Amino acid sequence: MADAKERWELAQEHEAAWWAEYLETELGFTNHSQLAGFRLAEGRYWITRFDFPWHDWRFSREDSFFGGKKLLDLGCAVGSFFELATGLRKVVAIDPLLATLAENIKAVTTRKQGTCTYKSCVIQDIQEEDFDIVWCCNVLDHCAGWRDILAHCARVLNPGGTLLLAVDCRYQGHQGDKFHISPFTAAEVLAALDEAGFEVEWHSEINDEAVQYNFRVRAVKKE
Numbered sequence: 001m002a003d004a005k006e007r008w009e010l011a012q013e014h015e016a017a018w019w020a021e022y023l024e025t026e027l028g029f030t031n032h033s034q035l036a037g038f039r040l041a042e043g044r045y046w047i048t049r050f051d052f053p054w055h056d057w058r059f060s061r062e063d064s065f066f067g068g069k070k071l072l073d074l075g076c077a078v079g080s081f082f083e084l085a086t087g088l089r090k091v092v093a094i095d096p097l098l099a100t101l102a103e104n105i106k107a108v109t110t111r112k113q114g115t116c117t118y119k120s121c122v123i124q125d126i127q128e129e130d131f132d133i134v135w136c137c138n139v140l141d142h143c144a145g146w147r148d149i150l151a152h153c154a155r156v157l158n159p160g161g162t163l164l165l166a167v168d169c170r171y172q173g174h175q176g177d178k179f180h181i182s183p184f185t186a187a188e189v190l191a192a193l194d195e196a197g198f199e200v201e202w203h204s205e206i207n208d209e210a211v212q213y214n215f216r217v218r219a220v221k222k223e
Contacts, residue, residue: 015142016100019078023108035079035108043081046137050164050216051202069132072156074123074149075139077101078109082135083116091116092131094123123152131156137166138214140189146182150196157221163198165189165217169210186215193219 023029027038052065066088073080073093078101080093095101098120102109119125134153140146153163170183186206193200198219207213 015077016097016104019097019101020105023078023105029108031107032079032109036083039079039081040084043085046081046166049166049204049214050218051204066133070130071133071135072123072126072128072131074134074136074153075142076118078105080116080118081137083114086115088115092119092126092128093117094119094121094126096120096122123149123156126152126156129156130158132158132161134161134163136163138168140165140167141170141182141184143182146184147192147195150192150198154197154221159221159223161221163193163217163219163221165193165219167215167217168212169215170212189215189217193217197222 023035027034029035029038064087066082066085068087068089070090071082071088071092073082073091076093076095077097080091082088082091082093085091093116098109098118102120134157136149136153140149143149150163153165157163167184167189169186169189185208186203190200190203199222200217200219202218204214204216206215
């Protein structure tokens with residue numbers, strides 16, 4: 001059986017191939033502007049899934065939870081939801097696949113400048129420790145050592161900073177698949193957050209009857 005590193009590297013290969021097929025064949029995107037608009041719409045959808053009231057967080061620096069803050073987008077894949085969100089003071093968007101994706105689907109993944117900076121790396125490589133928000137949407141189950149990633153989320157956040165975490169939970173005993181190599185339950189996620197130094201202020205419904213379901217958490221780094 002392949003070890004955790006080998007499984008992760010294979011999962012990354014599958015992920016890169018999936019994105020190329022999805023963007024170019026299924027969606028028919030030919031340029032980055034199409035992708036940026038699409039990701040912005042996805043981001044708006046996901047933000048409401050965290051039980052935030054609807055507001056135009058893209059522009060507002062005063063009325064939005066996101067306004068004027070520094071955000072780390074962990075696992076941004078082909079482009080950050082927040083690339084066009086000018087209401088944020090700064091966005092750092094990271095993914096270990098960025099270099100590969102930029103090489104394989106160049107027309108779509110051409111990077112724009114502005115408040116968003118892209119880095120092809122993992123969170124363990126991030127030295128900044130003054131983020132107000134870490135956004136981690138459907139990333140953990142793609143990674144080996146997911147508890148360590150939560151610990152690094154706490155490390156890079158300011159005290160009182162917020163982790164917005166969306167994960168796909170799977171039933172106890174699930175062995176994962178070629179994309180999702182780290183299955184876990186909601187209870188395991190909540191316990192790991194507490195161990196990493198977070199206080200959970202809100203989470204979506206737990207459904208232990210489901211084979212798989214999306215679980216969302218707003219957690220604050222303890223002072």
